[in-house]
Amino acid sequence: MDTVEHLVVGAGASGLSYANWIREETRQRGGRVPEVLVIERDREPGGYCKTVKQDGFVWDYSGHFFHFRHPEIEAWLRARMPDADVRTVLKKSLIRFKGRDVDFPFQKNIHQLERQDFIDCLVDLHFREEQFGSGEPRSFQEMLYRRLGKSICEMFLVPYNEKLYACSLDSLDQDAMGRFFPHADVDAIIRNMRQPDNRSYNDSFTYPLGGAIEYIHALLRDLPSDTVAYDESLVAIDLERRVARTTRREIRFEHLVSSAPFPKLLAMCGVEHDASAFSWNKVLVFNLGFDRKGASGVHWMYFPDRARSFYRVGWYDNIMGSERMSLYVEIGATRDARFDVDSTRARVLEDLAAEKIVDGHSLVSWHSVVLDPAYVHVTRQSLEAHSQLSAELSRRGVHTVGRYGGWTYCSIEDNLVETRALARKLAGDRR
Numbered sequence: 001m002d003t004v005e006h007l008v009v010g011a012g013a014s015g016l017s018y019a020n021w022i023r024e025e026t027r028q029r030g031g032r033v034p035e036v037l038v039i040e041r042d043r044e045p046g047g048y049c050k051t052v053k054q055d056g057f058v059w060d061y062s063g064h065f066f067h068f069r070h071p072e073i074e075a076w077l078r079a080r081m082p083d084a085d086v087r088t089v090l091k092k093s094l095i096r097f098k099g100r101d102v103d104f105p106f107q108k109n110i111h112q113l114e115r116q117d118f119i120d121c122l123v124d125l126h127f128r129e130e131q132f133g134s135g136e137p138r139s140f141q142e143m144l145y146r147r148l149g150k151s152i153c154e155m156f157l158v159p160y161n162e163k164l165y166a167c168s169l170d171s172l173d174q175d176a177m178g179r180f181f182p183h184a185d186v187d188a189i190i191r192n193m194r195q196p197d198n199r200s201y202n203d204s205f206t207y208p209l210g211g212a213i214e215y216i217h218a219l220l221r222d223l224p225s226d227t228v229a230y231d232e233s234l235v236a237i238d239l240e241r242r243v244a245r246t247t248r249r250e251i252r253f254e255h256l257v258s259s260a261p262f263p264k265l266l267a268m269c270g271v272e273h274d275a276s277a278f279s280w281n282k283v284l285v286f287n288l289g290f291d292r293k294g295a296s297g298v299h300w301m302y303f304p305d306r307a308r309s310f311y312r313v314g315w316y317d318n319i320m321g322s323e324r325m326s327l328y329v330e331i332g333a334t335r336d337a338r339f340d341v342d343s344t345r346a347r348v349l350e351d352l353a354a355e356k357i358v359d360g361h362s363l364v365s366w367h368s369v370v371l372d373p374a375y376v377h378v379t380r381q382s383l384e385a386h387s388q389l390s391a392e393l394s395r396r397g398v399h400t401v402g403r404y405g406g407w408t409y410c411s412i413e414d415n416l417v418e419t420r421a422l423a424r425k426l427a428g429d430r431r
């Protein structure tokens, strides 16, 4: 049987960053560099941060843009990609609403709506407490109605988020999107009518011209070449013996750090739990390359209209400064949905034409991928179950990280920050 100190599951941003941090943190404490093995189900690294290069187009698994809150994390990554051409972009995002383009976020730009819609939003915002009460909201939906009133919710926030999450917003925890939800109070909304200030967490973002995979290559740079075993899946974990069974072998570990989806980890550990606590959506992403340029001055656009198949469309060419329109298109669905890719692609092209995004263009290249899970449903039940079950696993040497291990809404940078904290803890634990 193989033995390793740190067995990492998944060579995405979380798994690879942990493999780096644990080596660095131990070295900094004057310790021997520990043995780290990453097992990865796929034949390539990256997880959801993979890049597809096809017919001169560069596409991710839907746009993966990097927004850093920790300058030291960005500097650490950039030091490992000296030859990459990384663009810094000031975000321009719009909402297509009844044929006009409104700045994002909707709630701060209601003055850009048609007069009657604007009046409805403003009046409902003013009387929101009378209509929906105050106090601690019980769900994401209640939070939206109580803070922003009926019209803002029903014109944008509810239809858009229902298309994305593919569930009732009433089932989600009020804080389901954490810091990623653009909160705005009445003062900020009114002030914005005269002095636009649409700042958000991803106001400016960076993107390497070679695609998101360049950040993954940076994470691989300092790891010994045999650190990652590709095409090898974790199958089961014996918590008593601290032994992992993979599709190839048994591995005894001291610590196991998993970025696999949490419900799958629970099943592999044989931990009894209520499976209904965890639900999620999936997202079908189309990357579409056209023969010539389309709209300029926009990076992505939100579509609350339920008649449109997609909830968001993004323009890679406006980020990279390239000559041909290159779009990513995202479609949310329930986790048991089945996609007919060809008919859905035809429908997407019709919808893009109806929105005049495609305007006589020819499609010259395309790619699709299903992200499953894509957005996890953060509910009260999932928060409680995750907190209790992950603490239990961690006492037994199994740590769960990343967007899907943490069953949360987060960015890639959050994944790096989280795995650094775990590495610091485990490096400090070493006797």
Ligand SMILES: Cc1cc2nc3c(=O)[nH]c(=O)nc-3n(C[C@H](O)[C@H](O)[C@H](O)COP(=O)(O)OP(=O)(O)OC[C@H]3O[C@@H](n4cnc5c(N)ncnc54)[C@H](O)[C@@H]3O)c2cc1C
Pocket (backbone or CB within 6 Å): 009, 010, 011, 012, 013, 014, 015, 039, 040, 041, 042, 045, 046, 047, 048, 049, 062, 063, 064, 065, 066, 067, 232, 233, 234, 235, 259, 260, 261, 283, 330, 371, 373, 374, 375, 401, 402, 403, 404, 405, 410, 411, 412, 413, 415
């Ligand atoms: C539509 C969409 C858009 C996004 N856009 C952005 C963005 O613009 N900016 C941003 O910062 N974040 C974005 N994110 C979030 C970002 O994708 C994640 O935070 C990040 O990729 C998560 O990395 P991870 O390593 O935790 O998980 P993953 O990327 O899912 O990697 C997990 C890895 O584990 C492997 N694995 C799973 N099970 C096993 C097993 N049993 N055995 C072995 N290997 C296994 C998988 O193959 C995979 O490679 C977006 C997410 C979605 C869904």
